[in-house]
Amino acid sequence: MNNFINKLTKFMYGRYGVDDLYYFLLIICLIIIILNIFIKSSILTLIEFIILILATFRYLSKNINKRKKENKRYLYIKDKIINYFKYQKRKYNDRNTHMYKKCPKCKQKIRLPLKKGKHTVKCPNCSHKFEVKCSKDEKVKVEIIK
Ligand SMILES: [Zn+2]
Structure with a gap:
């Protein structure tokens, strides 16, 4: 058992691991899996696999700088979308006064x-x-x- 943990630690050394984009990809994949229970589409199954492969690739990647840039871009886009909806909500709530x-x-x-x-x-x-x-x-x- 200890030998296995040592091998795994050695294997994971210098690899990127998890970040926000990784979790986002897993959530998207989970949503598609749940949808696919009802729809049963082979295209959705293919998309699930592509997302899982992409998430695993990013997780095991040794090109840490590139993965960090991807995550940064994802966070930037996520912030923009969240801010847009916050702004629309505020605009709607103030519609009678401002x-x-x-x-x-x-x-x-x-x-x-x-x-x-x-x-x-x-x-x-x-x-x-x-x-x-x-x-x-x-x-x-x-x-x-x-
Ligand atoms: Zn100005």
């Missing part, structure tokens, strides 16, 4: 209170001034207190 505009110069997203009419807005990021038109006033939610 509007969101992008600065035409630096593309910074700016949250503005709803006030009917034309307004000049100064970007807090680059100090660029631009016009904003607003067609609706702030709606204050009426709450019933019992």
Whole structure:
């Protein structure tokens, strides 16, 4: 038993191992396996195998720098997607009191209170001034207190 552990340790030495992308690939594979129980598609089985081979390849890879770059790219894309949905959720929750505009110069997203009419807005990021038109006033939610 000890000999086996020694051999395994020697085999794994200098290999990449697990990271966020590895777990993501396994989760995707698991979802496809569960879906495939009901669908029973040979194409999905092939995709499962490809994902498993890819995850195993990355796990056992000795090109650590390349795997780190792949993981970094994955985390960057994941962050962008999560931030997009957070922004949409916030925009939706504020729909009656605020509007969101992008600065035409630096593309910074700016949250503005709803006030009917034309307004000049100064970007807090680059100090660029631009016009904003607003067609609706702030709606204050009426709450019933019992
Ligand atoms: Zn700006």
